[in-house]
Amino acid sequence: MIDFGFGLSRSSAVRLDEVDLTLYRKLEKLEPGVRTCMSCGSCTATCTAGPWSGMSVRKVILDLQRERASAEGHGEVRKMLSACMLCGKCSMVCPRGINTRHLILSLCRIYEEKK
Amino acid sequence: MDSQTVLIIGGGVAGMEAARQLRLLGCEPVIVEKSDHLGGHVAGWHKLFPDMLSASSLIERMSESLDGITVYLKTQVASMNRLKDGFSVMLTNGTGLLCRAVLIASGFRLFEASRKEEYGYGVYDRVITNSDLEYWFNTGEDDRIPDNLSNIAFVHCVGSRDLKAGNPQCSKVCCMTAVKQAIEMKERFPDAEIWCFYMDLRLFGKKYEDFYINAQRDYGVHFVRGRVSEVSEDIDGRVILKAEDTLAGRQVKLKADLLVLMAGMLCNEDTAGLASMVRAEVDSDGFLRSRDNIFRINESSRPGIFFAGACTGTKTVPETVAEARAAALDIRNYLNGND
Ligand SMILES: Cc1cc2nc3c(=O)[nH]c(=O)nc-3n(C[C@H](O)[C@H](O)[C@H](O)COP(=O)(O)OP(=O)(O)OC[C@H]3O[C@@H](n4cnc5c(N)ncnc54)[C@H](O)[C@@H]3O)c2cc1C
Ligand code: SF4
Ligand code: SF4
Ligand code: SF4
Numbered sequence: 001m002i003d004f005g006f007g008l009s010r011s012s013a014v015r016l017d018e019v020d021l022t023l024y025r026k027l028e029k030l031e032p033g034v035r036t037c038m039s040c041g042s043c044t045a046t047c048t049a050g051p052w053s054g055m056s057v058r059k060v061i062l063d064l065q066r067e068r069a070s071a072e073g074h075g076e077v078r079k080m081l082s083a084c085m086l087c088g089k090c091s092m093v094c095p096r097g098i099n100t101r102h103l104i105l106s107l108c109r110i111y112e113e114k115k
Numbered sequence: 116m117d118s119q120t121v122l123i124i125g126g127g128v129a130g131m132e133a134a135r136q137l138r139l140l141g142c143e144p145v146i147v148e149k150s151d152h153l154g155g156h157v158a159g160w161h162k163l164f165p166d167m168l169s170a171s172s173l174i175e176r177m178s179e180s181l182d183g184i185t186v187y188l189k190t191q192v193a194s195m196n197r198l199k200d201g202f203s204v205m206l207t208n209g210t211g212l213l214c215r216a217v218l219i220a221s222g223f224r225l226f227e228a229s230r231k232e233e234y235g236y237g238v239y240d241r242v243i244t245n246s247d248l249e250y251w252f253n254t255g256e257d258d259r260i261p262d263n264l265s266n267i268a269f270v271h272c273v274g275s276r277d278l279k280a281g282n283p284q285c286s287k288v289c290c291m292t293a294v295k296q297a298i299e300m301k302e303r304f305p306d307a308e309i310w311c312f313y314m315d316l317r318l319f320g321k322k323y324e325d326f327y328i329n330a331q332r333d334y335g336v337h338f339v340r341g342r343v344s345e346v347s348e349d350i351d352g353r354v355i356l357k358a359e360d361t362l363a364g365r366q367v368k369l370k371a372d373l374l375v376l377m378a379g380m381l382c383n384e385d386t387a388g389l390a391s392m393v394r395a396e397v398d399s400d401g402f403l404r405s406r407d408n409i410f411r412i413n414e415s416s417r418p419g420i421f422f423a424g425a426c427t428g429t430k431t432v433p434e435t436v437a438e439a440r441a442a443a444l445d446i447r448n449y450l451n452g453n454d
Contacts, residue, residue: 038276040314041359044366045344051366059364093233093344097278 001059004018019067023110027064030106033098037061043100053083056091057100074111081108117236119143120214121446122204124389126434127155128441129424130220131177132185136443142450145214146186146191147206149385153178153186155222161252164295165322172254173432190393191385195392202393202419212370216446217405218353219389220439223380223425226274226282228262233345234273234376241354241371242346244273244378245292250298261372267300268356268371269293270343271313275379287429290317293377294326294336301334310369311334312343312358320431339367346374349377380429402428413442421446 013094029033043057062068063077081104102115119142123130126148134144152158163170183393193205201215229238235243251257271293275286290313292373297309312444316338318327330336343359349355349370351447358370370400382401390397395415398404403426406414415422424435 028377038314039361040342041340041361042342042344044359044361045341045357056364057360058359058361093279095272095277095279 014066014068016104018067019056021066021067022064026110027103027107030109031099031103033096034061034103037097037098040095042093042095042110046089047083048087048089049083053080055080055083060104064107069112072074077107087115117202117294117449118213118215120145121213121216121218122147122202122212122214123218123220124191124426125149125155125220125222125426126186126188127222127424127435128157128174128177129222129426129435129442130155130218131181132439133220133423133435133443135177135180136440138184140443140447141185142443142447144183144184145212146181147190147192148186148188149191149344151189151216155404156225156246157432159253160249161245162251162295162299164326165320167295172271173227185208190391192392195421197393203429207253208246215450216421217393218421218423219393219395219415219426219443219447220423220442221383221385221389221426223429224377224383226280226286226381228273228378231273231280231376233279234270234343234374235346235348235354235378237427239346239348239354239374241348241378242350244376245289245296246378248296248300251335259373259447262302262373264304265369266299266310266375267304267307267375268343269297269309269375269377270356271311271312271377272342273376273378274315274381278408280402282379283427284379284418285317287317287319289377289379290315291320291323291326293375294318294330296375298326298330298334301330301336307332307372309334310371311336312341312356313338314340314342341367381423383426386426393417395420398427400428402426409441413438413445419449421449 017093039058049055085105088101121137121142121144123144123146126146130146134146157170158174171240190206193207196203196441205211220426221231225246234422245351274280339360340363343356343358345357347355353370354374358367396404405412421442423439
């Protein structure tokens with residue numbers, strides 16, 4: 001086959017009807033507050049670890065909801081979580097009153113089980 | 116009782132317009148207003164969206180239309196007792212009156228911005244509210260607003276959509292107020308950059324979207340989708356805002372010369388007291404509870420007690436005026452014995 005120097009890359013579009021929500025459903029059970037996130041970004045803005053590590057509770061939640069986590073072998077979500085110092089600042093600013101610290105802990109537990 | 120007297124509690128836009136209509140319908144309205152002036156909150160605003168009508172000229176015009184109607188300023192209801200077909204009322208100025216119906220038009224209260232401590236209202240010099248800015252438009256007096264401004268920030272949803280502040284509701288008018296005030300500031304400070312930090316832009320009314328388009332196209336206002344998490348003061352007195360630009364997925368910081376907080380609308384502090392006096396109910400959002408929120412917004416669950424304006428929820432001026440007229444008609448029908 002002739003090598004044209006480029007290949008067909010997989011579309012980056014998320015197929016919402018095919019998303020695998022297994023992990024997200026587990027998290028919902030442990031921390032039901034996750035459902036009320038309105039992606040305001042307060043948690044990310046206030047996070048001490050954020051600017052250096054890319055940690056963002058908002059992105060973690062969205063990645064789980066859009067399956068980006070599983071598609072990329074959870075690498076990115078796990079990397080974000082590993083930077084968290086569990087300081088709880090994000091819980092203090094969340095306007096929806098989500099216990100984000102508990103959310104992070106719950107997700108870590110889910111990953112522990114998967115190992 | 117063959118009295119045609121209707122007691123109106125609150126002399127804001129709602130109470131004033133209801134009084135005018137009730138008189139036209141042959142009733143005898145009496146306004147009881149706790150402050151020293153008519154007009155309520157609108158008397159403190161500068162120009163009203165969407166027509167940029169002068170608020171003071173509107174209040175002036177409305178006041179003139181009340182000529183001859185009894186208005187008690189700096190007065191409140193001290194006690195009220197239900198009679199067989201009406202109410203016996205005692206006012207704090209010692210006046211007693213008998214009336215067939217009562218219209219509650221006690222309006223709203225602005226969220227106390229100092230309660231969101233992370234925004235530094237009352238602590239940092241360069242932090243004001245939407246209400247303060249209207250006052251400055253009217254009077255030019257506010258030491259917190261410097262002569263030269265390079266960056267002006269507006270923070271939406273202050274004390275609204277915020278469980279931590281005890282108010283999960285959207286205040287509805289503040290997105291539009293922010294866009295209006297952003298444009299007015301750009302007109303006064305053409306060289307300044309203006310930043311609106313929003314979670315969702317709720318511009319629901321007639322012509323509101325035009326303001327948004329104008330703000331972008333003609334005034335170059337920047338809209339950042341993210342809620343400001345905290346504000347700190349720099350040594351030069353300016354304030355530093357922290358937010359996430361959620362569309363870019365990056366933390367952002369802004370050093371601003373002026374920060375305007377879009378304080379939300381809450382139920383008036385007297386609502387619970389007024390409600391218990393007439394045995395009306397308070398709703399889960401803290402505002403007065405209407406018989407329903409679709410068809411009978413003006414009616415309480417008690418005969419003879421009616422509502423108009425922002426005492427039942429956040430309203431714009433045109434919505435308030437329309438409700439006041441509807442309440443006047445409801446009261447007229449009630450007095451005529453038609454439900
Ligand atoms: C910053 C800001 C800007 C706004 N700009 C606009 C705009 O440009 N256009 C627009 O359409 N809407 C605007 N609004 C909304 C507008 O202010 C309201 O729609 C309007 O004030 C509602 O009128 P009201 O009479 O129901 O209540 P209010 O204005 O709150 O009046 C209530 C009156 O009742 C009196 N009162 C309260 N309790 C008692 C008591 N116990 N006894 C006696 N009297 C009492 C009060 O003193 C007051 O005078 C704005 C709101 C805000 C917060
Ligand atoms: S608990 Fe973790 S995610 Fe939340 S602010 Fe602290 S470091 Fe950031
Ligand atoms: S602060 Fe709360 S609502 Fe806002 S993005 Fe973070 S988790 Fe979601
Ligand atoms: S109208 Fe806009 S600023 Fe006001 S509470 Fe609703 S979303 Fe927030």
